Amino acid sequence: MGKTRQYNIEGVLLEIPLCYDKIAEREIEIFPDFIETPVYTPEGCPVLFTGEDACAYGETPDGAPCIDCGSCRYYRQTPGALVGVCGHEKKRRKPPERPNLNMDEMKPYKGGTQG
Amino acid sequence: MEYITVQEAAKKWKISDRLVQKYCAEGRIEGVRKFGKSWGIPSSAVKPQDPRKEKESPIPRLPHPQPEAFPGFMPLMNTPFELGRCVAYINEIEDGSRREIALAEYHYFSGQPEKAIQESELYLTCPDAAYRFSACWIYAYANLSVGQIQHARYALTEIKSTLAANVEKAPYIRAIEAFVVFASSVLLHLPLPEKMPPAQEFLPLLPSGLRAFALYVQAHYLYLKEDYGKSVGIVEATLSMGADRYPIPAIYLHLVAVMDYMSLKQTQQAQKHLLAAWEIARPDDLIEGFGEHHGLLGGMLEAVIKPGWPEDFKRIIAITYRFSAGWRKIHNPATGHDVADDLTTTEFAAAMLAARGWTNQEIAQHMNISSHTVKRYISTVLQKLGIRQRQELKKYMLK
Structure with missing residues (x-):
C-alpha cells in the first residue's frame, strides 16, 4: 500500500491514500466517494467531503443558497481536513431494528444447559 | 389682446x-x-x-477611414480571406513588409509563437507606425507563450509609452495606438492606462476587420465587468453586420460569446458559438484563440472539442499551458490577483464552474464525466490552493 494520511473524524478513523501530483510537486489526498460508500461515526452521523453537493436539508447560517456541505450550518468540518461530519438528525443512520420479543410465541426451554 | x-x-x-x-x-x-x-x-x-438646444453643436462627421492608411497594420486580421486559403492569400501578397507581418500573424494565430517572434522582431523599430505596432503586439503575445516574459514586457511597454507620448500624430496613427493599447490591457485583464481615449473616438477610424476585433475586445471588457448581456449583444450585432467575413475577428467574437453564455448558464447557445468558431478556425488551423481562452470557456472545450477532435484538443491544451503560464506572469504581479498556476486545464475548468455556483452534478453532466471525478478534481484543487471550502475558489480563478 502506498502512502496514506490518517484522520480521526469524531471517532471514526479514516486512512486516506496519497498520490504525487507532478504539476503541483506535492502529495494530494485521494478521498473515497462517501456517497457511494457511506462512512458513519459511532453516533451514526455520515462523514462527507466538504465539496459534496448540498442535500435537501442543507441550510447556510446566513440564509444564502446552500451549494455544498461546506457551506451548510449542520456540517462540522474537521480542522485541517477536507472532510467532516453532517450533524442533521435526518441524515443520522438509524440504529438496526431490535428483534420483536413476543413472549407468547416463544417456545419454552426444554432442559439442557445453555452455552 | x-x-x-x-x-x-x-x-x-x-x-x-x-x-x-x-x-x-x-x-x-x-x-x-x-x-x-x-x-x-x-x-x-x-x-x-x-x-440648451441652441447651444448644442452639430454631430461631428468623423473622417472616413482611409484604407491605404492601414495596409501595414495586422493585414491578416483585416482581410476577409476565404476559409482554407489563408496561407494561399499570404503567398499572393507581394514580397515585403506587409507579407512578413501577415506571416507573423498567421504563425501566431496558428499556435506557432517561435516563428511569429522571429518574423515580428525585425519590425519592432520600423519607422512605419502600422508595421511597428503590428510587430510589437504579435511579439508581446508570442513571447508570453514561450515564457520570455521580459521580452513581452518590453513590447507592451513600447506600445503604452507611444500612446502616452504627447506628440501630434495623424488620426489613424492615434487610432492604431489606442486600439493596440486597449487590446493589450483588456486581454491581459489589466487596468486601462490613464490616457486611454474612449472607444467611440478610435473605433470609427478603424477599417472593418480591425473594428470587428476591437469590438471583440470591447465585449471582452464588458465580460470582465460581468455585464454579460451587453457583451453578447455587441457580439451578435457585430457578427450580423458582416464581421463574420473576417475569419480572425470572427473566431474571437464567437469565443467571447461562449464566455458570456456560459456565465449566463445558457450552454446550448455557448455550444452553438463554439462550433461556429471551430468551423471558421479549422480549415486554416487558427487554433491559438481556443488555447488562449480555455480557462474562460467553462469546460466547453472538454465538452465539445475533446470528444469530436481529440488530437486537435491536445494541441489546444498544449497552447493553453504555454500561454496561460506567461499570461499569469504579467497579470498576477500587475494586479495582485493570484490566478492559480499549478492546476491542470481540466481541474481549472471544473474549478471555474464550481466557483460560479455550478453543482458537482451539473459540472459532471456538462463535461461528460462522473460526479465522482468532479469531486476528485475539486478536492485536488482545494488542496493545491490550500483552501478549505469551495466558496474560497473565486479569488484564484479568472473573472
Missing part, C-alpha cells in the same frame, strides 16, 4: 408652470404683462426655444 394664465400656457406648451414663470421673468415671451402678482401671456404667444 387676449391673455392666458401661466397655468393655461403651461398646459398649452406641455411644460411646467414654473418654467413658464421663468420665461416670463426672463422676458422670453413676447407681449407678456404683469397683472398684479400674476403673469398674463398673450394667447397668440409661441413657446420659447429651449436655450
